[in-house]
Amino acid sequence: MPQGDKAAYSDKQKRKAAHIAESYEERGVPEAEAEARAWATVNKQDGGGKKSGSGRKRSA
Numbered sequence: 724m725p726q727g728d729k730a731a732y733s734d735k736q737k738r739k740a741a742h743i744a745e746s747y748e749e750r751g752v753p754e755a756e757a758e759a760r761a762w763a764t765v766n767k768q769d770g771g772g773k774k775s776g777s778g779r780k781r782s783a
């Protein structure tokens with residue numbers, strides 16, 4: 724998967740990133756910077772793209 728490809732993200736994560744980016748843009752952040760910040764936020768909150776639930780341990 725090439726860098727920047729968002730195919731590994733769920734629809735919910737994509738919607739979340741779009742909403743966050745829109746919020747940044749409303750505050751005057753340039754579009755490219757807003758999108759980068761939004762995806763960084765989604766990655767921090769969700770730990771990256773799609774992951775199966777079975778067998779994954781919850782970190783304490």
